[in-house]
Amino acid sequence: MSKLFECIIGKKSSYTPIWFMRQAGRYLPEFQEIRKKNPDFIKLCLTPSLVKEITLQPIKRFNLDAAIIFSDILMVPYGLGQKVEFKKGLGPVLGKLDIDLIANNQPDKFTEKLQSVYESIGEVKKQSIEKEVIGFVGAPWTLLVYMINQKSPKKDFDIRTILKDENLTQRLLKIIEGRICLHIDHQINAGADVIQIFDSWAGLLPKEMLEKYCYIPNLRIVNHIKSKNVPSISFPKGIGKNYLDFCKIVKPSCISIDYELDPNWVLENLKDTPVQGGLHPKILLKDKKNLKEAVERYMNIFSDYPYIFNLGHGVLPETNPDTIKFIVNLIRERNERRSSRN
Ligand code: 1CP
Numbered sequence: 001m002s003k004l005f006e007c008i009i010g011k012k013s014s015y016t017p018i019w020f021m022r023q024a025g026r027y028l029p030e031f032q033e034i035r036k037k038n039p040d041f042i043k044l045c046l047t048p049s050l051v052k053e054i055t056l057q058p059i060k061r062f063n064l065d066a067a068i069i070f071s072d073i074l075m076v077p078y079g080l081g082q083k084v085e086f087k088k089g090l091g092p093v094l095g096k097l098d099i100d101l102i103a104n105n106q107p108d109k110f111t112e113k114l115q116s117v118y119e120s121i122g123e124v125k126k127q128s129i130e131k132e133v134i135g136f137v138g139a140p141w142t143l144l145v146y147m148i149n150q151k152s153p154k155k156d157f158d159i160r161t162i163l164k165d166e167n168l169t170q171r172l173l174k175i176i177e178g179r180i181c182l183h184i185d186h187q188i189n190a191g192a193d194v195i196q197i198f199d200s201w202a203g204l205l206p207k208e209m210l211e212k213y214c215y216i217p218n219l220r221i222v223n224h225i226k227s228k229n230v231p232s233i234s235f236p237k238g239i240g241k242n243y244l245d246f247c248k249i250v251k252p253s254c255i256s257i258d259y260e261l262d263p264n265w266v267l268e269n270l271k272d273t274p275v276q277g278g279l280h281p282k283i284l285l286k287d288k289k290n291l292k293e294a295v296e297r298y299m300n301i302f303s304d305y306p307y308i309f310n311l312g313h314g315v316l317p318e319t320n321p322d323t324i325k326f327i328v329n330l331i332r333e334r335n336e337r338r339s340s341r342n
Contacts, residue, residue, distance in 0.1 A: 017066070062328045111182065135190075197232060244269050258278070259313060275308070309327075
């Protein structure tokens with residue numbers, strides 16, 4: 001069993017595993033080179049030879065403890081038949097939502113459209129057998145937001161517009177949940193060892209809506225993953241102290257904390273759940289002294305706890321790859337010091 005796997009299932013160890021959200025892509029020049037030659041992002045995600053290469057790029061450079069498959073949470077809307085494009089400077093742009101078309105989408109058709117994703121997982125698993133392979137999905141709420149809003153909710157987002165048709169919302173959520181579970185099953189069958197669930201836009205929900213749109217849908221997905229005997233990592237970004245209710249209700253194997261949470265509060269309040277992440281991605285843009293202190297702060301707070309080192313959100317595109325190397329070295333040196341003491 002790998003150290004990362006042991007950590008997720010709650011074993012304490014002197015070894016802190018490390019990987020980074022959004023470790024494949026964006027900030028790596030070797031990714032940019034491939035991306036330049038492949039302007040169609042969806043097509044790139046459906047090309048196993050390139051997906052394998054991109055997924056393994058950060059492993060080759062930094063020898064991280066896990067490989068996250070190069071794909072996107074929006075492959076599920078794509079598999080359901082909604083148009084998905086990634087435009088330079090704009091991010092994802094989705095086609096008009098046709099609920100009847102989506103309701104008619106058959107599981108076989110969905111599977112066929114995403115077959116290459118599963119093939120890629122198999123390829124990665126074959127090559128990096130000793131590394132944990134992380135599969136992932138977007139949570140129902142986050143996918144619903146993209147599918148109805150048709151673009152990133154980063155700017156001009158109005159929750160009333162998203163939820164104005166209760167019938168549509170409920171119909172869509174049910175369909176999305178089914179396909180998320182199917183996508184998870186195929187990833188597990190192809191070799192994914194762990195599934196991370198990104199609820200990147202949970203923070204858009206007011207507290208009184210969290211149960212209905214965040215906790216319950218996440219609980220259903222986590223329970224589905226548990227029924228497959230696979231551990232899960234949940235990332236309900238932006239919900240502040242409601243992380244506590246999230247953990248009590250959803251009971252994920254491991255909780256990925258965002259950079260807004262105080263790690264001391266996390267240690268006191270979420271102590272029954274293994275923890276991942278937390279460090280602000282912007283700290284990676286600062287000088288090494290500040291960065292080292294910030295990394296050590298997380299490592300000290302969680303030193304006697306099942307903790308996976310990661311960030312509080314994805315690696316920013318402007319991050320220097322040498323900075324990732326610097327953090328990996330800090331963690332690995334600390335691991336060595338701790339294991340020689342034991
Ligand atoms: O390590 C990796 O990068 C693995 C692959 C990966 C993952 C895990 C990509 C590739 N996307 C994701 C997850 C993802 N996609 C999330 C959840 C994590 C998070 O919160 O960051 C979200 C919200 C998306 C949606 C998405 N896809 C965005 C965000 C838009 C927004 O609303 O702010 C963007 C820009 C994409 C495109 C995308 N996905 C991945 C890459 C490398 C890119 C950039 C594509 C490009 O080169 O243009």
